[in-house]
Amino acid sequence: MRSAILTLAPVILSASLSAQGVFSNKTQVILEKVIQDYPNRFRNIKGELIGQALQTARYKSTIQIPGATSSTVTLVTASGNEGYNWNCTVLEATDFTAAKARFAQIYGELSNSIVTTAEQKTYILNGQYETPVVDKKYTTVLFSLLPGVGDMKRLRVDLTMHEEERGWVVELSVTDQDPREIAQLERSAK
Secondary structure, eight states, rough: OHHHHHHHHHHHHHHHHHHHHTTHHHHHHHHHHHHHHHTTTTTGEEEEEEEOOOOOEEESOOOOTTSOOOEEEEEEEETEEEEEEEEEEEEEEEEEEHHHHHHHHHHHHTTTTTETTTTTEEEEEOOOOOOTTTTTTTEEEEEEEEEGGGGHHHHHHHEEEEEEEEEEEEEEESSSHHHHHHHHHHHHHH
């Protein structure tokens, strides 16, 4: 009996490690790097300054999801508080169906994926999918990091799809603030 258990142990361990690999993809890898740099206020992924206003400073991000149109790091200082945001514009499209498909694809790549922080703590990204509807101008999935403990419980990972003048936009953000508030501050600064 003991030899049977010892024989099965490596097989079970190998199966559990390969199951973790199922959740590893380029989107998840980039998001993990962003989350790992969150305690550093995104210092390691912040590139050149691209815009500054009274309460915000926007920088080009040094990493982005493959195929994305842009990626930024924003520092917001309002009411004596600082907030940090990494935002990646995954897709800009005039076609609702294409945007909806990309939104679903990103959700599938992130849902229940395993994220390891720089401190080697492991979290699972968990979020309830909401199907985009053409009549609804804004759809969002808020991912939680489970278990939500320490500084990581303030962290928000949002996948959004919204309509703008030029069409539909799919974005992924990592922040400790509401991304809508940050977007509003950025628009007022322009």
